[in-house]
Amino acid sequence: MSEELLELEEARSILLQAAPTGGTEARLLSDAMGCVIAEEVVADRPIPPYDRAAMDGYAVRAADIAAASGVSPVAVTCAGEVLPGRPWPDVLRPGTCVAIMTGAPVPRGADAVVEVEATQTGQWTTYGEVHFSAPVQPGRNISPCGEDAEAGQLLLEPGAELSPQVCGLLALCGHTTVTVYRRPRVALLSTGNEIVPPDVLPSPYQVRDANRAIIMAVLAQYGFAPTLDLGIVRDDTGDIRAALERGLKCDVLLTSGGVSRGTTDLLPQVLESLGVSCLFNGVATKPGKPLWAGIAPGGCMVLALPGNPLAVLVHMYEMAVPLLRRMSGHSVPVLPLLSATLTEGISVKGGRLTLQPACVEGGGEEGFRATPLPSHGSADLVGMARANGYIFLRPEKKTWAAGERVEVRAW
Amino acid sequence: MSEELLELEEARSILLQAAPTGGTEARLLSDAMGCVIAEEVVADRPIPPYDRAAMDGYAVRAADIAAASGVSPVAVTCAGEVLPGRPWPDVLRPGTCVAIMTGAPVPRGADAVVEVEATQTGQWTTYGEVHFSAPVQPGRNISPCGEDAEAGQLLLEPGAELSPQVCGLLALCGHTTVTVYRRPRVALLSTGNEIVPPDVLPSPYQVRDANRAIIMAVLAQYGFAPTLDLGIVRDDTGDIRAALERGLKCDVLLTSGGVSRGTTDLLPQVLESLGVSCLFNGVATKPGKPLWAGIAPGGCMVLALPGNPLAVLVHMYEMAVPLLRRMSGHSVPVLPLLSATLTEGISVKGGRLTLQPACVEGGGEEGFRATPLPSHGSADLVGMARANGYIFLRPEKKTWAAGERVEVRAW
Numbered sequence: 001m002s003e004e005l006l007e008l009e010e011a012r013s014i015l016l017q018a019a020p021t022g023g024t025e026a027r028l029l030s031d032a033m034g035c036v037i038a039e040e041v042v043a044d045r046p047i048p049p050y051d052r053a054a055m056d057g058y059a060v061r062a063a064d065i066a067a068a069s070g071v072s073p074v075a076v077t078c079a080g081e082v083l084p085g086r087p088w089p090d091v092l093r094p095g096t097c098v099a100i101m102t103g104a105p106v107p108r109g110a111d112a113v114v115e116v117e118a119t120q121t122g123q124w125t126t127y128g129e130v131h132f133s134a135p136v137q138p139g140r141n142i143s144p145c146g147e148d149a150e151a152g153q154l155l156l157e158p159g160a161e162l163s164p165q166v167c168g169l170l171a172l173c174g175h176t177t178v179t180v181y182r183r184p185r186v187a188l189l190s191t192g193n194e195i196v197p198p199d200v201l202p203s204p205y206q207v208r209d210a211n212r213a214i215i216m217a218v219l220a221q222y223g224f225a226p227t228l229d230l231g232i233v234r235d236d237t238g239d240i241r242a243a244l245e246r247g248l249k250c251d252v253l254l255t256s257g258g259v260s261r262g263t264t265d266l267l268p269q270v271l272e273s274l275g276v277s278c279l280f281n282g283v284a285t286k287p288g289k290p291l292w293a294g295i296a297p298g299g300c301m302v303l304a305l306p307g308n309p310l311a312v313l314v315h316m317y318e319m320a321v322p323l324l325r326r327m328s329g330h331s332v333p334v335l336p337l338l339s340a341t342l343t344e345g346i347s348v349k350g351g352r353l354t355l356q357p358a359c360v361e362g363g364g365e366e367g368f369r370a371t372p373l374p375s376h377g378s379a380d381l382v383g384m385a386r387a388n389g390y391i392f393l394r395p396e397k398k399t400w401a402a403g404e405r406v407e408v409r410a411w
Numbered sequence: 412m413s414e415e416l417l418e419l420e421e422a423r424s425i426l427l428q429a430a431p432t433g434g435t436e437a438r439l440l441s442d443a444m445g446c447v448i449a450e451e452v453v454a455d456r457p458i459p460p461y462d463r464a465a466m467d468g469y470a471v472r473a474a475d476i477a478a479a480s481g482v483s484p485v486a487v488t489c490a491g492e493v494l495p496g497r498p499w500p501d502v503l504r505p506g507t508c509v510a511i512m513t514g515a516p517v518p519r520g521a522d523a524v525v526e527v528e529a530t531q532t533g534q535w536t537t538y539g540e541v542h543f544s545a546p547v548q549p550g551r552n553i554s555p556c557g558e559d560a561e562a563g564q565l566l567l568e569p570g571a572e573l574s575p576q577v578c579g580l581l582a583l584c585g586h587t588t589v590t591v592y593r594r595p596r597v598a599l600l601s602t603g604n605e606i607v608p609p610d611v612l613p614s615p616y617q618v619r620d621a622n623r624a625i626i627m628a629v630l631a632q633y634g635f636a637p638t639l640d641l642g643i644v645r646d647d648t649g650d651i652r653a654a655l656e657r658g659l660k661c662d663v664l665l666t667s668g669g670v671s672r673g674t675t676d677l678l679p680q681v682l683e684s685l686g687v688s689c690l691f692n693g694v695a696t697k698p699g700k701p702l703w704a705g706i707a708p709g710g711c712m713v714l715a716l717p718g719n720p721l722a723v724l725v726h727m728y729e730m731a732v733p734l735l736r737r738m739s740g741h742s743v744p745v746l747p748l749l750s751a752t753l754t755e756g757i758s759v760k761g762g763r764l765t766l767q768p769a770c771v772e773g774g775g776e777e778g779f780r781a782t783p784l785p786s787h788g789s790a791d792l793v794g795m796a797r798a799n800g801y802i803f804l805r806p807e808k809k810t811w812a813a814g815e816r817v818e819v820r821a822w
Contacts, residue, residue: 029609030624030627033628043793045613047792048790049617049618050615050616052790054788054790056674056676083604083646083674083675084603084604084605084616084675085604085605085617086604086616087616101675101676102671102673102719103603103605104605105616117672124674126674143788147787148787148790148791148793148794149793155793155796156796160796162628163628163798163822164624164629164632164724164727164822165625165720165721165792165795165796166796167624167625167627168624168720168723168792169621169792169793169796170624171609171620171621171623172619172621172792173619174610174612176609192495192514193494193495193496194495194496194514194515195495195496198440198581198585198587199585199587201585202456202460204460204498205460205461205498205516206460207460207514208582208584208585209582210579210580210582210583212582213440213441213575213578213579213582214578216441216444216578217578217579218575220441220444220445221444235494260467261467261527262512262513263467263492263510263512263535264494264495265467307513308513312579313575313576313579316575336773336774336775336779337774337775338749338774338775339774339775339778362747363747363749363750364747364748364749364750365748365816367750368747376558376559379459379463379465379554379559380559381458381559381576381583382454382458382559382560382566382580383559384580385566385576385577385580387574387576388572388574405776407775411574
């Protein structure tokens with residue numbers, strides 16, 4: 001392993017460029033939030049589908065009340081009421097108006113809607129006379145048929161992300177399912193002689209597996225889920241090989257442990273013996289230097305994470321989530337960093353990008369504040385419990401003062 | 412309805428203060444991400460549970476190599492190898508060392524671990540002599556038993572949020588389930604004579620229901636899900652009453668439509684006839700002025716959203732999500748706003764807080780940029796499709812210039 005480590009961004013670029021594009025699948029709209037659309041979505045009818053009242057009020061002929069003023073209001077006969085879903089059967093005759101509710105079709109002949117609040121009494125009359133004390137611009141409070149989109153208009157192209165309002169637009173166009181880029185199938189594997197599952201009572205020199213819990217939690221945050229949990233294997237070439245062979249049938253294989261320089265760090269050699277090509281081995285981050293990435297002949301992307309929990313956490317955010325997002329069709333797979341003000345000074349050894357656990361607070365006009373949290377190192381889950389982010393301390397510097405702006409990843 | 416509208420923040424405070432605290436429930440750790448812990452979590456054993464090697468290297472007695480230098484390295488006999496999970500059976504005798512892998516128990520008698528890279532050859536030897544070319548500080552690269560937490564130490568208190576690393580810590584302590592504040596059961600209802608489900612072919616004056624799709628998508632973004640979907644009811648007092656009676660058995664009832672001033676806006680009066688106390692009726696936002704909130708005798712919180720999709724969207728983020736988070740035990744239920752630079756100037760009518768759909772990009776050192784998106788109004792889902800946020804345009808001003816800082820909600 002060369003000591004010429006790749007920078008985080010460089011390693012990530014290599015990883016993302018190697019990632020194959022997935023196929024597509026139909027998903028229920030109610031389960032597609034955050035997915036990326038893989039079809040063209042066209043309006044099946046105009047939007048809105050008819051001249052639609054945008055306010056509760058009276059549909060009028062603007063010409064009828066052109067002379068209205070506060071001093072001499074114009075009285076118009078109210079011929080009835082138009083409710084949503086039920087069109088007015090006739091053309092609105094001159095000298096008449098109809099009460100109309102938001103969303104209802106504007107009668108033919110009417111060319112404006114006057115809000116009920118803008119009539120002289122401000123109260124509803126559905127029969128009798130309505131007094132208007134001001135003229136109205138033709139078109140006011142009417143959303144004309146096809147204003148937002150014509151029938152047949154292309155509304156969404158492949159690559160659009162399913163945000164809440166895109167889900168709404170799809171429903172409006174009659175979709176209950178939508179074709180999206182398939183989310184990758186993810187296999188998980190923990191390695192280590194000393195590791196036991198959380199529900200097993202460890203012997204004095206064993207520790208329970210925290211890494212799969214961390215990995216699953218980060219996956220869940222971004223709408224992903226493991227499809228194959230391979231559990232824990234010992235640091236044994238045969239056991240590791242058998243587990244990896246199963247995992248490589250998925251689209252992404254995430255492992256933890258076994259990628260450092262120790263005699264029990266067998267992952268890279270077993271992966272390579274299975275034909276997985278190394279994309280990089282090691283990145284210049286602290287924590288998280290031992291990170292091995294590769295691509296299997298069948299296209300499975302392998303991210304062999306270190307064994308220490310904080311290292312797992314940062315590479316889930318910096319590497320795994322961008323990889324999964326890229327493979328799910330996201331055009332901007334890397335999640336943006338926030339900018340925050342340091343509440344206290346901090347010094348680090350430097351040399352590598354330090355990802356310092358922090359408590360990130362605030363936001364809005366005053367901006368975010370980041371407070372570095374003390375930690376005993378990259379295995380210290382207790383010290384990290386209060387963190388909700390980490391600070392990027394770039395290798396160009398070793399000391400930052402309180403009040404300096406830093407970039408943070410927060411969750 | 413008085414025209415003295417509450418400001419958004421004021422209305423939200425009233426809503427959150429009225430929200431009852433939910434009960435608690437046990438959840439699988441793998442399904443608890445984002446929930447709030449409702450129990451005390453205690454370390455069942457020291458963390459780490461033994462003196463743990465923090466690096467791959469050689470466990471030594473520091474005194475043995477105190478005189479080592481590059482010019483006169485000190486040779487120490489390597490007595491073997493300690494792997495994770497298997498303790499060294501003896502006390503390390505003076506003049507000897509053992510190869511040790513990260514995570515393995517440090518032998519009794521050893522008081523430091525020298526990284527393999529720091530030995531003279533930089534290569535592994537598990538038997539024979541190892542040459543050390545520098546002294547080592549006692550304690551180096553050893554995480555002592557109990558350094559992070561003593562057995563019995565309180566690690567997490569009720570109120571802590573389940574972040575990925577807290578999930579890891581729980582797993583480390585043997586949890587496969589965790590007691591959390593119960594997530595509220597949410598009922599959904601759409602209202603409107605003209606509204607049909609997305610899978611029904613609408614007649615010319617009907618429109619498909621977009622609002623439930625929007626509501627479900629925002630719920631999914633924050634880990635919530637509807638437990639009761641009441642579908643769509645017509646603007647009919649009896650039908651609405653029957654649906655509301657069912658919905659009020661949940662913890663939260665979210666409706667859309669029927670809360671404005673029209674003759675078909677029946678929700679407030681039917682809700683009040685069912686004993687639901689009004690918390691507020693209307694907020695000073697554009698869109699989203701018609702918003703009715705109340706609390707039922709049984710404790711169900713009712714948020715009667717307007718019928719226009721953009722109004723639904725903003726009140727899901729500004730009101731519903733904070734309400735659900737508060738009821739789920741979050742101490743800071745309101746989601747923070749980001750700060751962004753306007754890429755172009757914008758003018759609004761003013762008078763109320765305007766929530767302007769926008770495309771939010773950038774982040775990190777350069778900060779976020781917000782571009783207002785043109786829209787035909789609060790029913791225009793087509794214009795909103797490209798948005799991934801909205802800008803807060805406060806009522807104190809009517810015009811903002813390109814380059815001004817504004818607050819944004821982004822998703």
